Every structure is written in C-alpha cells, then in structure tokens.
C-alpha cells in the first residue's frame with residue numbers, strides 16, 4: 278500500500294476559489310506544470326519563493342509515493358518587455374544592451390538560476406523544456422487555432438480572437454474577470470495596432486528587420502507569443518488535460534487566462550484540473566520585482582552584501598523562513614523576521630541532532646503516532662507548512678523534556694520520532710542539516726560583533742590605529758565592515 282492511499286490531500290484550486298479534494302487523473306500518477314523563469318536577469322528572492330513552494334509540493338507528492346512528472350520550463354524567447362505586448366523581447370533587449378548573443382544571455386542566467394536553486398536544495402524537475410526548443414509545436418498549435426476560427430492573421434502576425442472565443446467559452450474565468458468589463462475599461466486601439474480588439478493577444482509576432490530572435494513560419498519570419506509556449510510544452514509532456522498547473526499569483530492574468538483560452542480553442546477541453554497560485558514575497562511591504570529595483574538577490578543574502586540585512590543568512594535558513602508562511606499568503610522579508618526565524622531554525626536543528634542520544638525508557642509521555650498523523654494532516658490541508666512547523670516544534674518541546682529527564686520515550690517511539698522528523702524536515706521541507714555550519718556562523722557572528730564593539734570604543738577614544746587595524750585585518754580575512762546610520766554591519 279502506498280502512503281498516498283492513506284492520506285487525503287486538499288488543494289486550493291484558483292479556478293473554483295475552493296479547497297478541493299485532490300484526485301489525480303490517473304491513480305498514482307501526477308502531472309504538474311509550473312511556469313519557469315524568464316532568463317534575462319539573475320533570479321531574485323521573490324522568484325525563488327514561488328519555485329520553492331512548488332518544490333515543497335513536488336517533494337510531498339514524491340514522499341507519498343506518487344509517480345510525479347514535474348515540468349518547469351525556461352522562458353528563453355517571446356516574453357516582451359511590456360505586458361501589453363509591445364516593445365522588445367526581454368532577452369533580445371538584454372542581448373542588445375550587453376552586446377551578447379541572445380543565447381549567451383539565456384545560458385548565463387539559466388546557469389545562475391540552477392546554481393541558486395541548488396544552494397536552496399531544490400530537486401530538479403523531471404523535464405525542463407525551453408520555449409526555443411518548441412517552436413515547431415507552437416506553430417502547429419497556431420495552425421490548429423486558426424483552423425478552428427479562434428485566431429486571425431494580420432501583416433505577418435497572428436492574434437487570438439478573444440471576443441470570438443468568449444461567444445462559446447468563458448474568457449476570464451480564472452481571474453474572475455468579465456470580457457465586457459475589460460472592454461469597457463481599456464483604451465482605444467492605437468491606429469497602427471493590428472488587433473481587432475485590445476483584449477486579443479499575440480500567438481505569433483512578425484519580426485521587424487532589427488529583431489534578432491526570429492524563426493520562419495507560414496506567416497513569415499517571427500517569434501511566438503509568450504503565453505503559447507506553456508500551452509505547447511504542457512500539452513506535449515503532460516497531455517491535453519493534466520493535474521496541476523502552478524505559478525506566481527501575478528501570472529493568473531493575462532498569462533494563465535490566455536493559456537486556458539489557447540488550450541480550449543485548440544483541444545476543446547479545459548487543460549488543467551487544479552490551478553495553484555503562490556503568493557508574493559514583499560520587501561518593505563512592496564512586491565519584490567527586478568524592474569522596480571525593490572529586490573534582493575539570494576547571493577546577496579548568503580554573503581551579507583546588501584543594504585537591508587545586518588548579517589549573512591544561510592540558504593537553508595532562508596528556506597526555513599519561507600516555509601514558515603503558507604504559500605498562498607504574502608510574506609514580507611525583513612532583518613528582524615530573518616533573525617527571529619534563525620533562532621527557531623537553530624533550535625529545530627539542535628533538537629534533531631540530539632534525538633539519537635535520547636535515553637530510552639519504558640513508556641512514552643506523548644502519542645508519537647498521533648503526532649505523526651498531525652504532521653500529515655498539516656500537509657494534506659493545502660500544504661500548510663506553518664502548521665507543520667508548529668507540529669515539529671511540539672516534538673522539539675518533548676525532545677527537550679526527555680533530555681532534561683522530565684519525560685520518557687520508548688526505543689520504538691524514538692525510532693518513529695527520528696524517522697518522522699527526518700522525513701518532514703529534510704525530505705519534505707527540503708531543509709539541510711547545516712547545524713555545525715550554523716553553530717560556526719553563530720560563533721563567527723558573536724566574534725565579529727565583539728570586534729565591532731571594540732572598534733567603536735577605540736574610535737570614541739580617538740585610537741584610530743586600533744580601529745583601522747580591526748577593520749583592515751577583518752577585510753584581509755574577507756569580512757567587510759560597513760558603517761551606516763544604524764551602526765556597523767558586516768558582510769562575508
């Protein structure tokens with residue numbers, strides 16, 4: 278018997294707005310598609326949060342014994358700078374600015390993406406397809422949509438006819454919008470616009486002579502619209518209907534709405550059974566985004582080289598911080614929140630490190646089996662990791678009481694406790710036991726703080742020889758001190 282046969286998972290389906298019992302299309306198998314990064318810049322921490330939520334979900338399914346095909350694409354063409362489908366391709370623009378081949382841009386940022394995800398201990402997806410590797414499939418879908426009468430060609434570009442589609446289908450059902458309202462709220466089409474209606478979106482765009490990313494098609498040289506790649510790749514690898522489609526909340530409209538329209542127009546059926554949307558990571562209360570400059574890169578957190586945090590934080594600790602919030606809630610990152618989270622993380626790792634050496638007694642003072650099921654219940658309830666972490670801390674409390682001699686545990690319960698703590702902390706939450714590294718980093722942080730204090734005193738006594746010596750010798754060791762309004766911080 279598989280574990281998944283003993284657990285009932287409920288998922289918040291963005292399409293219905295309800296928590297629904299999850300029943301995969303084919304028993305024991307799950308097909309999951311998650312929109313991947315547009316590889317024109319370094320992945321920021323907000324992007325990582327969304328991918329991490331789906332990594333945790335992938336890990337839980339695998340833990341339960343499901344055979345999961347997890348497809349997470351790489352957007353290496355078609356994503357235009359302006360969401361209104363004007364302007365340059367994001368990758369082509371970067372290539373032009375940096376005088377690189379577009380594929381050099383793609384390679385650079387794909388490698389960065391993989392490096393960062395590895396640091397965060399992500400599992401690789403089953404398939405990681407690229408948009409440029411699926412141009413033929415995208416052209417085939419456009420032909421099909423044209424044939425079914427839901428698209429039209431204008432001057433070498435092909436557009437999806439949203440008004441026509443909405444006559445027989447429901448455009449806007451995912452994001453809860455009505456086409457009439459959208460039409461009422463949009464500006465008139467610019468005179469040079471080829472679209473029949475502003476809501477129409479590009480399936481294929483004609484490449485202007487200066488556009489470097491171009492492919493031949495029945496409509497002339499051009500490139501695919503951004504929404505189309507996900508329809509092409511999800512259909513190819515998961516079928517016309519599959520179990521789960523995920524992405525960040527900001528992709529619901531227009532990206533996912535357009536994916537639904539394309540797939541329904543092409544295949545006549547709804548492509549996805551459960552739509553899942555992860556919420557945003559904010560910094561100073563505002564959405565983290567590269568384009569607004571309100572962002573922090575994971576590498577800047579690991580090294581401490583940033584103007585926001587007082588010290589470096591390890592990847593596993595940042596992962597723990599993210600897991601303390603439910604994936605559908607907004608999470609704000611701040612120095613205080615990370616510091617508080619680090620205390621909890623160290624406490625958890627310390628307790629796990631000490632379970633093996635707990636004394637074994639004749640009875641157990643808490644019901645380990647019930648506690649184990651409560652961990653599953655938390656995950657079954659729409660992957661509620663904050664509740665799961667609270668359950669893990671219930672166990673930490675007992676571990677510490679047993680250590681002190683105030684409670685006891687039998688040998689078999691101890692085995693069960695070790696296994697369950699391991700499964701949920703490492704396999705499912707994806708944390709890593711960098712306990713010794715953390716303890717070291719805590720010690721290092723204490724020593725550096727002490728030196729910062731001594732340097733401050735030296736400066737106050739006008740003993741600049743000593744204060745400079747402390748700063749310079751720390752710099753030689755690769756520890757940079759930064760003096761700011763709030764005091765002195767350091768980075769590695």
Ligand code: AMP
Nearest residue numbers: 314315323324327524525557558564565
């Ligand atoms: P992009 O590379 O812009 O296509 O984004 C990759 C993924 O990151 C998408 O699923 C976005 O929804 C998600 N994303 C972008 N910004 C944030 C943020 N601040 N917090 C969480 N997820 C985000």
Ligand code: ZN
Nearest residue numbers: 312313507532
């Ligand atoms: Zn997508």
